[in-house]
Amino acid sequence: MSAFYLAAALFLLATILLGLIRVLRGPGSGDRMLAAQLFGTTGVTILLLLSMALGESALVDVALVFALLAVVAAVAFVRQHGLPEPPDTPVHRQHPEDRGPRDDR
Amino acid sequence: MIEAPETWLPTAIAGLVGLSLAVAVVATAWPRQAHRIGLFGALAVFAWVLGLSALFVAAGPEAEAAATRVALGGWEAPLGLMLHLDGLSMTLLVLTAIVALATSLYSLGYIHDRIERRQFWPLWLWLWAGLNMLFLSGDAFNLYITLEVVSLSAVALVAFTGTAAAVSGAVRYLLINILGSLSFLMGVVLLFGEHGVLDLVLLEARSEAGPTERMAAVLMTAGLMLKAALFPLHVWLAPAHGSAPAPVSAVLSGLVVTGSFYLLLRLWMGVFAPLATPAFGILIGLLGVAALIWGSAQALRAGRLKSIVAYSTVAQFGYLLVAFPLMLVDPDAWRVVVFFAVVHALAKASVFLAAGTLQHAAGHDRLAELGGVLRARPRTVFALGLAGVSLMGLPFTGGFIAKYLLLEAGLGTILAGSVIGVLWVVAIAGGGLLAAAYVLRMVAPAFHRGPERAGEAVSPWMDWVPLGLATVAALAGFAGTLTLHTLTLTPGAP
Amino acid sequence: MNGLAELAHTLAPGLLYPTGGAILFAMGLYGLIRRHHLVLRILALNIMGSGVFMVLLGVAARGEGPPDPVAQALTLTGIVVAVSATAFALALVVHLTRLTGHAVMLPGPPDDDAPVEDISREEHHADGGPAAPHPDQDRNP
Amino acid sequence: MSLLLVIFDLVLLAGIIGVAWRCLASTDLFRAVVLFITFGLLLALAWVRLEAPDIALAEAAIGAGITGALLLVTLERLRSIMAERHSGRPHTPPPDPSGPHALLRALHDPPPERHSFFPALIFALVVGSLLVTALWHQPQSTGLEPVVDAHMDVSGVDHPITAVLLNFRAYDTFLELAxxxxxxxxxxxxxxxxxxxxxxxxxxxxxxxxxxxxxxxxVTGVYVLWAGSHAPGGAFQAGAILGAAGILLVLARPRQLPMAPGIPLRLGITAGVALFLLVGLYGLGAGHGFLGYADAWAYPLIILIEVAATLSIALTLVALFVAGRPAGDDA
Known part of the structure; x- marks a missing residue:
């Protein structure tokens, strides 16, 4: 059975390498980031499969942390690049939250 | 009933680490009082180091057999970490204490802004604690960590004025330091992979001239040469040291660079001793000659006072490299090299502090426009000159004795039949002349006729501390015997 | 059959991964020399560091029995140090860009005769902010 | 099974090296950063294969979470600084980054000059091949595993790495916090x-x-901290996870960071180091050596230090992410 898990992990690893094409080609930042997020999910699965194949239960913790923290980069990306907006919204819309006084440096 | 000094020595060593760390931690937690904590901490650490050195010298004959090693947490090597005190580290600890105390006092006057003080003192105290730990460390990986403590706090100190020149110098300095640390760490990893231990004494016992040692020696030496700005890996030094605030420049040129050099010496006398061949010595010596010429030429060309001093550091460290081949021929020469490094650190720190005072008074440090201030401030110029004389190596100064001893070792090499020894002797003598040229360049405007201009008022600390430190540097010659004696208490050294 | 056993021995993690680590170290070095943007240089240093850690962990996993816990503890310490240094370096780079308008470090010695402000006299610096920006002051020709 | 593992190792290593290569060769900084995040993910898998789940945990928390966010925010900071300098107008809203825009050149590094290609390549090749030669000559030593194993019963904890970090080599860990x-x-x-x-x-x-x-x-952070005494986990991993939670909060409201009060914040970031040092000095006074514990007290003291260290690391990582001192610190 562990050979099957291992083969599955290997397959998933190959899909990550395949997915790198999106990171390299782009074209937009969103495509690249989304591909990296997908790798995160694949990574979690690989970790779970390896934990079964190698019999190391501690890897489940690693997978948990992985699943949790991959979000941080995603949130950082979304906060800076914004969500795709409907075409009729003006580009430089000022959000009320954004108008705070500039820091005193 | 007074107990023998040996029984107190381990506690005193661990206590020094604990004390210097405690001062840094308290200053970090309570930045509002950081300058007061720093002042009292500096006095306490200084006193502790003096006490420790008295204990160490008193315990002398026993210490000769083996260095005093302290198992932290009660775990002996190879499991645990050992602190390691011998004559070499003791000498450098005392040097650090003197220069650091002077710098602390100077900083009281130099950094008076409320906010800057809060940033400066904790970082400076961490740097000092890092240096103390570096000199006391006896474990290869721990050396890497202490090197990181020293370099990160040093980079932060270079950058903290926040000017474009300082930040740009700091970025360069940081990248170089990380690269040097990684190279050093790779060497440590190789040694660990081969021998399975990290303790320097155990590594020394197991090391031989194999491929691992060779590669580790290359990586660690290159990394430390980067950090010590030894030629040809020196380009970062002048911008970082020259644009930092004066007390920071003094510590960087006087102590941080010396710390990396200390490590090089320690490694080549211990773990890498089987690899030291005459050809290697000649290669290092030639690099030293190149550094001497290049650094002096830059110092003669530079337009800013602090740049001159910074380039002279490159030149003076060329001396230390020239001494490497001498050490291979004359086993006793290493003590002279250390003594030279000590005198250089004292003199260089006082030159930088004096330059800082002049810069403060004039508001800039462009040599061409500094004449008026130089004429109006004889005390600072005297400090500059006195320390400069020690750098040149005129008679009756510490620098003279160091250079004399080096020349003696060089002549010994020639007598031993080595032709290339002539080059070393010429380099040592010529380097002194070049040093005389750039030191005179610094002080000469003071003797020209012209208007006097006292410039900005200077706090008494900034006025007197450079002079005091320069006097110590000049008088270091009288401590030569004591220093050389302390250095004989280093086990494993030839 | 003998050759296959030899191959399996050669490809054991304890030898394979240190080799990979050495390649990463050399690659990071190459990138550090070739690239000029400071963020890329910091990434190159991080890749070098990862190479060192891979060698260390690979060395720890060599031989029979459980891996060496000391090597793993050292790696953990090293990773923390690397992260701190990276965060500090990035803060410095942002600050440098704010002052000079570029985040590129060109090779060669910089012009160290550029004027330097003296903080012991600067009162305007008291707000903790940077001095007035010097556009492109230390860009090398 | 073992053949599959070897293939897995080879594919993984090829992927790691390939990703690192493309990362260092890319002219677009954003692409380099995304590749670097991927690099961290693959590294975590490599650490798993090297039987180092502790390191994989740390790499997952650091590589996937904190460094990625830090790099992305740095790029955005650089971009907005450039935009400000070019337009003279503070706080231009970010343009759509996928569209063509002149300011994107701020995040663009031109391909390196040709003349440095061969020297750099030869230098790197020499260093790499010498390293590989040295490594292949090394013996199959077991390192310090037997020594650590022999002392586990007096270390106070059941997990060897935690024992090394907080007992046998506590000095290193202390300096790491510093x-x-x-x-x-x-x-x-x-x-x-x-x-x-x-x-x-x-x-x-x-x-x-x-x-x-x-x-x-x-909850995960606290769990990882608790697990550290007997299984992979510990103060640093827990601190990194909690720090990531803090970074999420910071990212949620970037324009209105709460005014961090100066003194509690200072105390928070120094708590780990201070407590560690106090315990160490007590050990020195009580005759167990600097940073040593009495055997009976080892477990509670280690847990105490770990809790303080976790809090300090988490706070410090968030503060490093925000970069620059909070206004409250100057009060």
């Missing part, structure tokens, strides 16, 4: 903190995600 602190002091000395550039994020997705994730992250 280095995190020094990095923060350095970043703070550069000036006050800057705004974290951000676009408005309308809609319920972001707040909803955070409401769900932050509590889970906190």
């Amino acid at each position: 280095i995190v602190l020094i990095a923060l002091l350095g970043a703070w000395s550069l000036g006050r903190h800057d705004l974290i550039p951000a676009r408005p994020a309308p809609g319920p997705i972001l707040p909803g995600t955070l409401r769900l994730l932050v509590p889970v992250a906190i």
Whole structure:
């Protein structure tokens, strides 16, 4: 059975390498980031499969942390690049939250 | 009933680490009082180091057999970490204490802004604690960590004025330091992979001239040469040291660079001793000659006072490299090299502090426009000159004795039949002349006729501390015997 | 059959991964020399560091029995140090860009005769902010 | 089975090296950063294969979470600084980054010059091949595993790595905490903190995600800290996870960071180092050596130090992410 898990992990690893094409080609930042997020999910699965194949239960913790923290980069990306907006919204819309006084440096 | 000094020595060593760390931690937690904590901490650490050195010298004959090693947490090597005190580290600890105390006092006057003080003192105290730990460390990986403590706090100190020149110098300095640390760490990893231990004494016992040692020696030496700005890996030094605030420049040129050099010496006398061949010595010596010429030429060309001093550091460290081949021929020469490094650190720190005072008074440090201030401030110029004389190596100064001893070792090499020894002797003598040229360049405007201009008022600390430190540097010659004696208490050294 | 056993021995993690680590170290070095943007240089240093850690962990996993816990503890310490240094370096780079308008470090010695402000006299610096920006002051020709 | 493992190793290593290569060769900085995040993910898998789940845990928390966010925010900071300098107008809203825009050149590094190609290549090849030669000549030593194993019963904990970190080599760990602190002091000395550039994020997705994730992250952090005494985990991993939770909170409201009060914040970031040092000095006074514990007290003291260290690391990582000292620190 562990050979099957291992083969599955290997397959998933190959899909990550395949997915790198999106990171390299782009074209937009969103495509690249989304591909990296997908790798995160694949990574979690690989970790779970390896934990079964190698019999190391501690890897489940690693997978948990992985699943949790991959979000941080995603949130950082979304906060800076914004969500795709409907075409009729003006580009430089000022959000009320954004108008705070500039820091005193 | 007074107990023998040996029984107190381990506690005193661990206590020094604990004390210097405690001062840094308290200053970090309570930045509002950081300058007061720093002042009292500096006095306490200084006193502790003096006490420790008295204990160490008193315990002398026993210490000769083996260095005093302290198992932290009660775990002996190879499991645990050992602190390691011998004559070499003791000498450098005392040097650090003197220069650091002077710098602390100077900083009281130099950094008076409320906010800057809060940033400066904790970082400076961490740097000092890092240096103390570096000199006391006896474990290869721990050396890497202490090197990181020293370099990160040093980079932060270079950058903290926040000017474009300082930040740009700091970025360069940081990248170089990380690269040097990684190279050093790779060497440590190789040694660990081969021998399975990290303790320097155990590594020394197991090391031989194999491929691992060779590669580790290359990586660690290159990394430390980067950090010590030894030629040809020196380009970062002048911008970082020259644009930092004066007390920071003094510590960087006087102590941080010396710390990396200390490590090089320690490694080549211990773990890498089987690899030291005459050809290697000649290669290092030639690099030293190149550094001497290049650094002096830059110092003669530079337009800013602090740049001159910074380039002279490159030149003076060329001396230390020239001494490497001498050490291979004359086993006793290493003590002279250390003594030279000590005198250089004292003199260089006082030159930088004096330059800082002049810069403060004039508001800039462009040599061409500094004449008026130089004429109006004889005390600072005297400090500059006195320390400069020690750098040149005129008679009756510490620098003279160091250079004399080096020349003696060089002549010994020639007598031993080595032709290339002539080059070393010429380099040592010529380097002194070049040093005389750039030191005179610094002080000469003071003797020209012209208007006097006292410039900005200077706090008494900034006025007197450079002079005091320069006097110590000049008088270091009288401590030569004591220093050389302390250095004989280093086990494993030839 | 003998050759296959030899191959399996050669490809054991304890030898394979240190080799990979050495390649990463050399690659990071190459990138550090070739690239000029400071963020890329910091990434190159991080890749070098990862190479060192891979060698260390690979060395720890060599031989029979459980891996060496000391090597793993050292790696953990090293990773923390690397992260701190990276965060500090990035803060410095942002600050440098704010002052000079570029985040590129060109090779060669910089012009160290550029004027330097003296903080012991600067009162305007008291707000903790940077001095007035010097556009492109230390860009090398 | 073993053949599959060897193939897995080879594919993984090829992937790691390939990703690192493309990362260093890319002219677009954003692409380099995304590749670097992927690099961290693959590294975590490599650490798993090297039987180092502790390191994989740390790499997952650091590589996937904190460094990625830090690099992305740095790029955005660089971009907004450039935009400000070029337009003279503070706080230009970020343009759509996928569209062509002149300012994107701020995040663009031209391909390196030709003349440095061969020297750099030869230098790297020489270093790499010498390293490989040295490594292949090394014996199959077991390292310090037997020594550590022999002392586990007096270490106070059941997990060898925690025993090494907090007992046998506690000095290194203490200095590691100090280095995190020094990095923060350095970043703070550069000036006050800057705004974290951000676009408005309308809609319920972001707040909803955070409401769900932050509590889970906190629970996970505490769990990893608790697990450290007998299984992979420990203070640093827990601190990194809690720090990531803090970074999420910072990212959620980048324009209105709460005024961090100076004194509690200072105490928070130094708590780990201070407590560690106090315990160490007590050990010195009580005759167990600096940073030593009495055997009976080892477990509670280690846990105490770990809790303080976790809090300090988490706070420090968040502060390093914000970069620059909070206004409250100067009060």
